[in-house]
Amino acid sequence: MNRLRLLFYFTSVGIAVGYFFAFLLFFFTQFEMLADQSLVIFVWTVYGIMTGLYFKRINRKYTFFIIEAIILLMAIFSGKTKTLLYIAREVLHASSLNQVKIPFIIAVVVVNLINLYIILTLSKYQKVYTKEELKELKEKEVKLSDLRHVDPEEEKRMKQQRKKVRIITLAGFAIFFAVYFAVPSFKSGINTAFATLSQFDTNAVIEYLRGWGPWAAVVSAILMVLQSVAAPIPAFLITLSNAAIFGWVIGAILSWSSAMAGAALCFYIARGLGRDVVEKLTSKGAMASVDVFFERYGDRAILICRLLPFVSFDFVSYAAGLTNMGFWRFFIATGLGQLPATIVYSYVGGTLSGGARNLFIGLMCLFALSIVIGIMRRIYNDKHKVEEEKAAANTDKIEKSEVTEAAK
Numbered sequence: 001m002n003r004l005r006l007l008f009y010f011t012s013v014g015i016a017v018g019y020f021f022a023f024l025l026f027f028f029t030q031f032e033m034l035a036d037q038s039l040v041i042f043v044w045t046v047y048g049i050m051t052g053l054y055f056k057r058i059n060r061k062y063t064f065f066i067i068e069a070i071i072l073l074m075a076i077f078s079g080k081t082k083t084l085l086y087i088a089r090e091v092l093h094a095s096s097l098n099q100v101k102i103p104f105i106i107a108v109v110v111v112n113l114i115n116l117y118i119i120l121t122l123s124k125y126q127k128v129y130t131k132e133e134l135k136e137l138k139e140k141e142v143k144l145s146d147l148r149h150v151d152p153e154e155e156k157r158m159k160q161q162r163k164k165v166r167i168i169t170l171a172g173f174a175i176f177f178a179v180y181f182a183v184p185s186f187k188s189g190i191n192t193a194f195a196t197l198s199q200f201d202t203n204a205v206i207e208y209l210r211g212w213g214p215w216a217a218v219v220s221a222i223l224m225v226l227q228s229v230a231a232p233i234p235a236f237l238i239t240l241s242n243a244a245i246f247g248w249v250i251g252a253i254l255s256w257s258s259a260m261a262g263a264a265l266c267f268y269i270a271r272g273l274g275r276d277v278v279e280k281l282t283s284k285g286a287m288a289s290v291d292v293f294f295e296r297y298g299d300r301a302i303l304i305c306r307l308l309p310f311v312s313f314d315f316v317s318y319a320a321g322l323t324n325m326g327f328w329r330f331f332i333a334t335g336l337g338q339l340p341a342t343i344v345y346s347y348v349g350g351t352l353s354g355g356a357r358n359l360f361i362g363l364m365c366l367f368a369l370s371i372v373i374g375i376m377r378r379i380y381n382d383k384h385k386v387e388e389e390k391a392a393a394n395t396d397k398i399e400k401s402e403v404t405e406a407a408k
Contacts, residue, residue, distance in 0.1 A: 002125045005118050007052035014048015016067040022087050037090045057126045061119045165272035205241040221258035228262025236345050243346040252346035263317040263334050270321025302333045
């Protein structure tokens with residue numbers, strides 16, 4: 001019975017999250033080329049089912065109602081309340097709003113009542129902690145930073161390495177900006193490139209690249225590196241454009257190799273300029289937790305981000321560069337994670353459309369989200385392993401002290 005309750009609650013949370021992102025698509029129409037409302041809700045519903053099968057308790061019991069309230073407030077304040085019905089019509093493939101209006105309202109009321117009942121009767125199926133008990137558990141909880149074994153020599157070597165990278169990075173930036181302000185044609189070309197990317201229009205990017213004739217491949221590679229460093233725009237715009245111009249095979253090779261160069265550059269910029277600044281703004285303890293996460297699960301985290309079409313690749317590279325994660329581990333994980341995504345996006349851009357395109361992207365999103373659950377499980381197991389080791393060490397200590405006392 002408890003498993004059914006968990007499954008229902010987490011599935012409804014998944015649907016609510018899917019509804020939230022589907023609603024956002026009406027504001028960010030540039031992403032509609034990659035996913036429609038039905039696909040978004042389907043992916044998050046399946047993710048909700050997977051979490052319902054994995055988790056054994058409900059820790060944040062008001063999550064569903066909070067997400068629902070956010071969606072409702074967004075719809076009211078934006079004047080798009082009918083959009084909620086449009087999404088339902090899209091998902092159910094109904095011909096008119098009248099067909100879904102009454103069933104939609106009934107479904108919302110029933111789901112809310114069932115979830116309210118689940119929350120109100122939560123104490124019958126799991127222990128409900130008080131604020132004091134939660135605070136005590138939080139203090140005893142094993143942190144990610146506790147899983148780290150610091151080598152002072154390694155730490156010193158990495159600081160020296162970051163210093164060298166900082167000097168090279170600053171020199172590179174100085175040369176770039178000197179050329180940018182000294183050569184008008186170079187400045188004009190960079191400005192035009194960024195203006196084209198910022199339109200978020202694949203056709204505009206295709207037209208821009210074709211205008212370079214035989215130099216289109218070189219310009220595309222430079223554009224991919226530049227957008228990685230300075231433009232918070234997902235690289236799929238250039239990937240789809242390359243597939244349309246050069247064919248999906250050549251386009252995939254070009255996109256993958258130039259994206260790898262951009263990722264490496266972002267990684268070293270963050271490694272050289274960002275680490276020490278971030279440590280000063282936050283704390284070494286906070287960065288230690290982030291380091292542990294990337295050291296233990298970084299390759300999986302990078303794989304997830306590379307598979308999700310709405311995540312900007314450069315943000316992932318910068319984040320990895322801020323940690324103590326090794327470059328080659330990052331580079332290999334990026335290459336492996338980016339390769340299938342690049343091939344699929346290139347193939348989508350070159351040949352697929354409609355349902356087949358949505359199926360490909362939906363499967364990748366589900367695969368990425370399933371890895372999220374795997375990481376969560378491993379973090380949980382690692383923390384509890386350390387917890388058990390600490391408990392065992394304390395028991396041995398107590399036993400030894402008792403033996404010593406008895407001997408006296």
